[in-house]
Amino acid sequence: MSEASNDQYYVPHLAKWPIVGSIGLFVTFxxxxxxxxxxxSITPWLMFVGIGIILWMMFGWFGDVIKESExxxxxxxxDTSFRMGMIWFxxxxxxxxAAFFGALFYARTFSxxxxxxxxxGLATNETLWSGxxxxxxxxxxADLNGRFEIIDPYHLPLVNTLLLLASSVTIxxxxxxxxxxxxxxxxxxxxATVLLGAVFIFFQAEEYVLAYRDFNLKLSSGIYGSTFFxxxxxxGLHVTLGAIMIAIITIRVIKGHFRPESHFGFEAVAWYWHFVDVVWLGLFIFVYIL
Structure with a gap:
């Protein structure tokens, strides 16, 4: 195959992956x-079958894109289309x-x-929730799930903040x-970036164990518990996905993929990782400290 020139727009061949992904989503939901x-007992397995189809679609489709790129x-x-797509994503x-932060701010400021x-709300308070x-x-x-304690922001959350800030530097x-x-x-x-992300995930899991076991802070602990978790x-799910993507990019670099002048796959993952880091700073301030 000949290399693409700047005045030619690459038109991909007919692919099965869009319809495979649609089937996977349908079966999953x-x-x-x-x-x-x-x-x-069969319905959970039906969902897992759908997830398996989606994973197969992702491996196959991304594999085709990587092959065509190389x-x-x-x-x-x-390349510009890829960049615009990642920006919109x-x-x-x-x-x-923003929707989740909006729910948090609305509950704290209004509800x-x-x-x-x-x-x-004076009448509501006196009539329904006196005291x-x-x-x-x-x-x-309603004092749902009993009293709870909050997570100390200057313990594990601060460590995780430093880990993510360091990971932004390493990537x-x-x-x-x-x-x-x-x-x-x-x-x-x-x-180093993958390891920092993995340690972050480990500490967040440890934090959840402490919250449930020692602080009685659970998803069912009213509005604070639900917004916190x-x-x-x-x-945490985004950090997990980001760390997996960086690990895949690392494997690709080891295999000789990417060039100094052309490496959008690397850049896209780096953009995503920086986004995850910025979101965590908002979480650290508005969820843990304030």
């Missing part, structure tokens, strides 16, 4: 719906977390004070090393 609404079939126009992730008797004080953190007027150094065509340094700093849990 049908299995999940059935698992939530029935007692049959064969230099993509022109600068395609990260924007969708920003909106995803809890209102139930505590502020403004038009309830709208202070944060709270498990709600940036790896990027500069790649641009300088220093593959050995690139690999070393990428491995919703925000930190989804962020």
């Amino acid at each position: 049908m299995g999940a719906i059935q698992a939530l609404n029935s007692q049959t 064969e230099k079939l993509y022109s600068t126009q395609v 990260i924007f969708s992730e920003v909106m995803f977390f 809890v004070p209102w139930l505590g008797g502020e403004g038009i 309830y004080e709208g202070v944060w953190p709270t498990n709600g007027p 940036t150094i790896a990027h500069h090393a790649l641009r300088a065509n220093n593959r050995k340094q690139t690999i070393i700093w990428l491995i 919703m925000l930190t849990g989804f962020h």
